[in-house]
Amino acid sequence: MLSVDDLHLAAGPRELVHGVSFTLTPGEAIGLVGESGSGKTLTCRAILGVPPPGVTVTGGTIALAGEDVSRYTRRQWDRVRGTRVAAVFQDPASYLNPSLTVGRQLDEVLRVKNGLSRRDARARAVELFASMGLHRPEHVHGQYPYELSGGMLQRVLIAIAVSGDPDLLVADEATTALDVTVQAEVLDLIAGLRERRRLSLLLVSHDLAVVAQLCDRVVVLRDGRVVESGPTRQVLDDPADPYTRALVADHREYGLDRLVTR
Amino acid sequence: MTAALEADGVEVWLGRRATSRILDGVGLTAPAGQIVGLIGETGSGKTTLARAIAGLAPLHAGAVRVDGVPVSGLRGAELRRFRRTGRVQYVFQDPLRSLDPDLTVAESVAEGLAVRGDGRAADRRTAAVAALRLVGLDPALGDRLPGQISGGQRQRVTLARALAVGPRVLLLDEPVSALDAANRNHVLRVLDRLRRERELAIVLITHDLGSLAGVADRIVVLHHGRVVEEGPATQVLLAPEHPYTQRLIASVPSIDGPRPIYARSTT
Numbered sequence: 182m183l184s185v186d187d188l189h190l191a192a193g194p195r196e197l198v199h200g201v202s203f204t205l206t207p208g209e210a211i212g213l214v215g216e217s218g219s220g221k222t223l224t225c226r227a228i229l230g231v232p233p234p235g236v237t238v239t240g241g242t243i244a245l246a247g248e249d250v251s252r253y254t255r256r257q258w259d260r261v262r263g264t265r266v267a268a269v270f271q272d273p274a275s276y277l278n279p280s281l282t283v284g285r286q287l288d289e290v291l292r293v294k295n296g297l298s299r300r301d302a303r304a305r306a307v308e309l310f311a312s313m314g315l316h317r318p319e320h321v322h323g324q325y326p327y328e329l330s331g332g333m334l335q336r337v338l339i340a341i342a343v344s345g346d347p348d349l350l351v352a353d354e355a356t357t358a359l360d361v362t363v364q365a366e367v368l369d370l371i372a373g374l375r376e377r378r379r380l381s382l383l384l385v386s387h388d389l390a391v392v393a394q395l396c397d398r399v400v401v402l403r404d405g406r407v408v409e410s411g412p413t414r415q416v417l418d419d420p421a422d423p424y425t426r427a428l429v430a431d432h433r434e435y436g437l438d439r440l441v442t443r
Numbered sequence: 444m445t446a447a448l449e450a451d452g453v454e455v456w457l458g459r460r461a462t463s464r465i466l467d468g469v470g471l472t473a474p475a476g477q478i479v480g481l482i483g484e485t486g487s488g489k490t491t492l493a494r495a496i497a498g499l500a501p502l503h504a505g506a507v508r509v510d511g512v513p514v515s516g517l518r519g520a521e522l523r524r525f526r527r528t529g530r531v532q533y534v535f536q537d538p539l540r541s542l543d544p545d546l547t548v549a550e551s552v553a554e555g556l557a558v559r560g561d562g563r564a565a566d567r568r569t570a571a572v573a574a575l576r577l578v579g580l581d582p583a584l585g586d587r588l589p590g591q592i593s594g595g596q597r598q599r600v601t602l603a604r605a606l607a608v609g610p611r612v613l614l615l616d617e618p619v620s621a622l623d624a625a626n627r628n629h630v631l632r633v634l635d636r637l638r639r640e641r642e643l644a645i646v647l648i649t650h651d652l653g654s655l656a657g658v659a660d661r662i663v664v665l666h667h668g669r670v671v672e673e674g675p676a677t678q679v680l681l682a683p684e685h686p687y688t689q690r691l692i693a694s695v696p697s698i699d700g701p702r703p704i705y706a707r708s709t710t
Contacts, residue, residue, distance in 0.1 A: 431624035
């Protein structure tokens with residue numbers, strides 16, 4: 182599905198990611214963890230073909246369904262993005278046009294990417310909103326981003342992301358800014374989508390507990406290198422690398438997990 | 444004994460209509476040397492309460508007292524004088540937006556003292572360095588701009604700025620929710636030390652009830668502008684009584700594995 186092999190990323194002469202490798206099989210969910218500066222967001226942006234300005238792939242490959250996309254041009258990416266890979270990020274509002282209704286923004290994607298007519302696009306958009314757990318989807322279709330809560334906006338973004346029926350969903354800190362109850366609902370939504378659509382998931386999070394909710398395997402990054410990877414329970418319960426051990430210990434120092442075993 | 448911070452019967456209305464209340468009879472007490480966790484999700488009124496306590500939003504009813512002295516009725520010059528004392532410090536959620544991008548870290552930290560007209564520039568600089576040390580930051584960071592330090596460091600800079608003016612009461616709005624575990628722990632350890640060494644009354648405002656375990660002495664749960672539950676932290680976390688508190692706790696993800704899906708309707 183996704184195979185990242187010896188990926189190197191650099192900003193000019195400075196190398197930031199030094200040979201990261203991992204694979205994601207169809208339907209699988211992998212959690213990419215590490216502290217800020219570990220390269221997890223850079224790696225994930227390279228996988229999406231949107232590295233930050235000045236950052237380029239200097240070595241290795243990123244294979245999506247067998248095809249190396251690491252040196253794709255913008256036009257080549259337009260073909261792949263949305264249909265093979267799609268993404269949601271931390272701040273949904275900043276990915277929407279504030280002056281268009283959210284329904285119209287999804288309609289447009291459906292018309293351009295899926296070639297639907299105006300009327301079909303609208304019907305499909307309402308259907309997608311409903312399947313994202315948005316109540317009164319017809320009404321939401323006509324609302325502007327400022328009229329929706331953070332959780333509703335993230336559901337809209339997820340609807341847009343899955344509208345092209347991608348094989349891989351990348352979620353980069355997608356629930357970090359949400360209230361805990363809303364976070365739980367959005368995590369449930371993503372879990373449901375995985376089941377129903379056989380989506381592969383690449384989840385980037387600083388919160389090990391969020392990763393523990395959804396992921397089959399965990400890849401731990403530090404300073405642009407993979408220090409450990411393996412099945413989620415193995416990595417979190419019995420970490421082999423001292424850095425992973427420190428991450429887990431830091432996580433458990435405060436919070437409910439230290440108080441109760443659930 | 445009077446608590447460092449006492450708020451009772453606090454009402455804040457939307458506009459002039461008593462029928463639409465953002466806060467409806469809310470009470471909150473924070474004794475010196477204690478950390479009180481104020482839990483509330485978006486729209487609960489938690490930020491309005493913090494603003495009301497800090498004198499940034501008017502009350503429609505109720506009272507706020509700091510060390511037994513009423514501060515909620517202050518107006519005009521009196522209110523300005525009270526704010527200048529710096530006895531109540533409110534640390535906003537987003538450190539990047541609350542720090543002036545053109546001021547160095549040390550200038551930002553010293554700003555509150557300058558506004559108050561304290562000492563000479565050199566003394567203020569010394570006080571800023573002391574405040575940075577207090578939150579565990581290398582004073583050498585004082586010469587950098589907010590954009591040149593990490594998010595976790597910025598969070599501690601806003602804390603240092605609040606501490607520089609010697610407050611009695613510290614109101615912190617989501618100080619750790621965006622931080623990774625190591626930075627979160629660092630901030631929480633600093634708060635724990637401040638509570639003990641400086642006898643500060645700290646109100647820690649967050650939507651994440653789980654993050655208060657091991658930190659807060661007491662927890663107050665705010666829902667739709669009302670306190671639905673309050674008590675000693677361990678009691679609220681381990682034996683929550685109100686269904687809303689129970690739902691909050693059930694929503695907290697655990698590192699030990701997936702929680703049961705209760706929100707099937709959304710998938």
